[in-house]
Amino acid sequence: MPELPEVETSRCGIAPYLEGHSIREVIIRERRLRWPVSAGLEQQLAGASIETVGRRAKYILINTSQGTAILHLGMSGSVFIVDSGTPAGVHDHVDIELSSGKALRFRDPRRFGSLHCSRTPLEHPLLVNLGPEPLNDAFTGQYLWQRARGRKVAIKQFIMTPQVVVGVGNIYASEALFMAGIHPKRAAGKVSLLRYERLAKTIKDVLQRAIKAGGTTLRDFYGGTGEAGYFKQELAVYGREGEACRNCKNAITAIVLGQRSTFYCKVCQR
């Protein structure tokens, strides 16, 4: 479900309710997530005071005095604030009850999300090999070009690989490639440095604009404050098969690439 902008929107929405508060109790109703929630996680976090709510890739990091909760929203996950005691729905798997009388609720119908706890979250096996943050200065066209040497995989799959760069999911991969004028099937190793420099810029640009817009709500994404993201109306190609390209007016094409739907303009992207 969420890509980096949606995770960031969620993080910003929930952070004010968490930071400076303490955890009264962690309630886990369903441990069978992408990975089973480890026994004892709730005991480890009970009574902890929450210091900051950060993010690495698509992981929300809730840093506390007793360790960091590492939360991934998967495809269908969401987090939001409820009043303590609000009845839980069937897919409300985790509540982090706060001393304030509020609770952070994690809902995830498909259970592709995950919850871990670690004292050294950045060294966790799921995080330690991740690529750079796309909005950091370390993420450049030069970096992408270097990583792409000899690679034959399609560039769309390449930029969606978390070990290459994090946070670029299926929507924004199509969008960034459109903005950069690059065909999604082009071999990653056959894109010039110049075009990678343009692509790094468009990735940063589309992610930043989406964050400003509160993310993209396709079905049911709502930020931590319950508001729908309104970036959908800014999407140039994603979900627009057959509609007019905003540059050249030709019909947008849809293909499947690496089992994922992919949208592009065959006139504007080469």
Added chain:
DNA sequence: CGCGACTCCTGCCGGC
């Protein structure tokens, strides 16, 4: 190692 296919799970939408 690189690459492509497969997998986890539930909900929703469009077509018949």
Added chain:
DNA sequence: TGCCGGCAGGAGTCGC
């Protein structure tokens, strides 16, 4: 109206 197939915003893992 109701049923069914296909598809969905992620990403680790496996086999070649």
